[in-house]
Amino acid sequence: xxxELSDLDELVIRCRGDAARTYIREAVxxxxxxxxxxxxxxxxxxxxxDFLDKLxxxxxxxxxxxxxxLLEFESARASNNWKASLQFESTLLEVAExxxxxxSPLEVIDLNRLEQDRNRCAHPSMxxxxxxxxxxxxxxxxxxxxxxxxxxxxxPVQGKAAFDRIMKDIQSDYFPRxxxxxxxxxxxxxxxxxRQPLVRNLVIALSKTILGEILKTAERARMFAALNAxxxxxxQQAEGILRDLLPKLVAAQSxxxxxxxxxxxxxxxxxxxxxxxxxxxxxxxxxxxASEKNAFKFLPYAIxxxxxxxxxxxxxxxxxADTLARVIKICKSGEYADLAIPxxxxxxxxxxxxxxxxxxxxxxxxxxxxxxxxxxxxxxCKNNQVAYAVRVPGLxxxxxxxxxxxxxxxxxxxxxxxxxxxxxxxxxxxxxSAALKKRYEFK
Numbered sequence: 408x409x410x411e412l413s414d415l416d417e418l419v420i421r422c423r424g425d426a427a428r429t430y431i432r433e434a435v436x437x438x439x440x441x442x443x444x445x446x447x448x449x450x451x452x453x454x455x456x457d458f459l460d461k462l463x464x465x466x467x468x469x470x471x472x473x474x475x476x477l478l479e480f481e482s483a484r485a486s487n488n489w490k491a492s493l494q495f496e497s498t499l500l501e502v503a504e505x506x507x508x509x510x511s512p513l514e515v516i517d518l519n520r521l522e523q524d525r526n527r528c529a530h531p532s533m534x535x536x537x538x539x540x541x542x543x544x545x546x547x548x549x550x551x552x553x554x555x556x557x558x559x560x561x562x563p564v565q566g567k568a569a570f571d572r573i574m575k576d577i578q579s580d581y582f583p584r585x586x587x588x589x590x591x592x593x594x595x596x597x598x599x600x601x602r603q604p605l606v607r608n609l610v611i612a613l614s615k616t617i618l619g620e621i622l623k624t625a626e627r628a629r630m631f632a633a634l635n636a637x638x639x640x641x642x643q644q645a646e647g648i649l650r651d652l653l654p655k656l657v658a659a660q661s662x663x664x665x666x667x668x669x670x671x672x673x674x675x676x677x678x679x680x681x682x683x684x685x686x687x688x689x690x691x692x693x694x695x696x697a698s699e700k701n702a703f704k705f706l707p708y709a710i711x712x713x714x715x716x717x718x719x720x721x722x723x724x725x726x727x728a729d730t731l732a733r734v735i736k737i738c739k740s741g742e743y744a745d746l747a748i749p750x751x752x753x754x755x756x757x758x759x760x761x762x763x764x765x766x767x768x769x770x771x772x773x774x775x776x777x778x779x780x781x782x783x784x785x786x787x788c789k790n791n792q793v794a795y796a797v798r799v800p801g802l803x804x805x806x807x808x809x810x811x812x813x814x815x816x817x818x819x820x821x822x823x824x825x826x827x828x829x830x831x832x833x834x835x836x837x838x839x840s841a842a843l844k845k846r847y848e849f850k
Contacts, residue, residue: 415439415551421560421600427457431559434551443542444528450550451525454518454558458499461509461563470568472506503558508566511602514557521550562597569597570608577613577633584628589636598640606641610634610648618656618667631674638676646681654683657690665693666705669715673708687714694718703730707737732766741774748779752786757796764793764802772809777816780806784820788827800828800836807842818847825849 415435422428430453437446459480465473483491500518503509510518527540562569573596576582583589593599598609613634616622622630638645657668668690672679682690694709695718702722709719723734723743728750735743747767754760768775768783775783787794787803803824810817825843828836843849 415548418551418555418560421555422453422457423560423562424457424460426460427453427559429453430456431551431555434547438544438547438551441544443544443547444540446547447521447524447528447542447550450547450554451521454521454554455496455499457559458503458509461507464563465507476502476506508568509561509563510557511604514553514602517553518557521554524550561600561602566605569601569605570612573597573609573633574612577629578626579629580625582629582633584625584632586632586635586639589632590639593633593636593640598637601641603644606637606644607648609637610645611652613637614649614652614656614671617671618660618664627670634675646677649678649681653678653681654686657682657686662693665689666697666701669693669705669708669712673711679712679714690715691718694722699727699730702726703733706730707734710734710738728763728767735767735770739770741771741776741779744768744771744775744779747771748782748786751793752782752790754786754790754792756792757799760790760793760796761798761802764799764806769802769805769809772806775810777813780810780813780817781820784817784824787824794827794831794834797835800834800839803836804839804842807839807846814846821847822849 415438419428419432419435422431430449434446434449434453437443437449459477462473462477462480466477479491480495482488483495500510500515500522504512504515524542524546528542573593576592576596583592597605613630617627617630617634638649660668668682668686672682672690679687691714694705694715697705703726706719706723706726709715710723712719723731723746726734731743731746731750735747747763751760751763751767754763772780783806787799793799807821821843824836825840825847828834828840
């Protein structure tokens with residue numbers, strides 16, 4: 408019994424509007440006093456006040472229909488037109504469902520029962536003239552819970568209006584591009600306590616857009632952030648939707664655009680298992696056999712999917728420098744240094760040496776091992792296209808700063824570079840020489 412009362416107190420806290428919260432608090436107080444008829448009457452009044460609060464919120468956002476409905480209520484109240492007031496109250500649930508999409512048909516059925524029970528409790532004519540209507544504790548508690556869960560705790564926008572508003576937010580340049588911030592954003596809006604149809608429609612729309620449309624990088628990042636945020640907020644619902652949806656979307660994806668499926672399973676957490684057997688087999692075959700042109704697009708993402716990483720790494724061994732550079736940029740680790748260093752060692756021109764170092768070596772410098780770093784330093788001394796490239800000494804200075812954890816092991820190799828720059832005046836390495844002299848006290 409104590410647990411039930413605690414649950415009811417929590418429902419009071421979850422109400423959004425002050426007026427509705429006041430009446431629900433009164434309904435709970437009546438319930439605790441075993442005044443169950445009064446509890447049901449107060450619950451219905453809370454629904455009425457909450458609907459009015461939602462209309463005011465919608466009016467402030469520019470909803471003309473909400474403004475007209477409020478004028479209807481205020482006009483009836485100001486003129487003391489009780490017939491019009493009763494009409495407003497009797498059509499409240501229908502209007503909330505059909506005109507403003509605040510309620511689903513099933514929710515309206517339960518709240519219609521609340522309205523009927525309220526009439527039985529408040530009007531003697533609705534029950535026997537000799538015996539008053541006797542409401543039960545279970546009935547009163549059920550009505551309080553339904554009122555809060557279906558209406559009072561929710562933002563004033565649901566249904567298509569909420570869907571349109573949320574999609575518009577996601578398309579804004581200012582929508583967050585990471586999941587955590589997107590969750591914070593959604594918790595302040597219509598998704599805070601969304602109905603299942605809204606969650607379903609958003610998951611489907613975002614998935615279809617990501618897989619079916621050509622998106623700019625920033626736009627795609629916002630879409631992924633939004634989808635991951637929705638999954639985090641409503642995991643059970645969203646995973647059920649994806650389990651049914653993804654096999655169909657994957658089956659409909661063309662071979663030419665199948666790399667988008669790889670993007671999707673890499674960026675939407677845990678969705679590999681929802682592809683189904685056919686989708687997983689096709690994804691694996693795609694990684695093995697897709698063209699080099701498409702490999703540039705999908706390999707950086709395929710290696711982020713545990714079930715595809717082995718196949719992706721096999722493709723990466725044969726990939727060109729541009730594809731490898733894209734993988735390194737996205738993955739941010741030293742895992743691919745052994746593939747990158749041999750390419751850099753064979754740089755055939757000044758500009759190529761600069762580009763390879765900047766794209767393949769520097770992004771991994773923070774994670775690179777001592778033997779790998781030694782090879783990078785030896786390349787400076789062995790390949791003139793590296794040593795005499797104008798920007799290379801400056802890039803090696805960045806490498807020096809990023810590998811300071813390896814100072815003692817790399818000192819002899821840095822000494823060779825320092826001596827070479829001292830002998831060859833045409834190497835533009837004065838800044839690097841000064842840094843090495845200061846770091847290692849070279850003479």
